[in-house]
Amino acid sequence: MRIAPRPGGGLTSAQASHVTVHGEIAVSWRHENGEMVVDVVVPAGTDADVVLPLHPDSLTETVGSGNHSWRYEVPVDERPVYSMETSLNVLAADPVVWRGVTAVFAKHLPGIPIDGTAPEAAVMSLDIVLGYIPGASEELRADLERAVTDSNTQGVHA
Known part of the structure; x- marks a missing residue:
């Protein structure tokens, strides 16, 4: 076994x-x-x-x-530092971050999916995605920034 x-x-x-x-x-x-x-x-x-x-x-x-x-x-696992310029595929590879990002999308843009595994995700960042959303609010931007940067201080993956 x-x-x-x-x-x-x-x-x-x-x-x-x-x-x-x-x-x-x-x-x-x-x-x-x-x-x-x-x-x-x-x-x-x-x-x-x-x-x-x-x-x-x-x-x-x-x-x-x-x-x-x-x-x-357990050795301390330094988390990678993410930003609004980090590519979507990198964010999607981190379950903690991606859960936060998808929760923000569900809150602000219900029913509109975000796919971090699509081929274009390698060259798209949240900043770029926001540029394609007409009338994207500052609250949406702030919530996304928080979802991405709060993970930078979470420390060890448990």
Whole structure:
């Protein structure tokens, strides 16, 4: 078995379990106070490769059946600095930022989608998009700027 939790998207903890023909396998993780805590239960008679998420050495441990636990410091992840000139495809690749950008569009321009994966997204920025919106309000611009720049100070992806 391979257990590879993938923290992200603003989550600070998660847990899951699954019943296999060998018994129940379970994993839980939480990111708290700069540390990652990972707990795994492996069914009797089986082994698992556990990929420790956000581990500073990208560690994978092979473990046998039983309860296993790890606690380690997580390196601080410096967030990229975004602006209104950052291309849409770069913004869309960051789920935290893109969630904020799409929420602003839903608020100000309901029903009008914004696609950060389209080929033209590589050469389009929010500044350029605003130029194509007749009568774009200053509130729309301010909300987009906030969605993009607030992410610059969020620190670690949890």
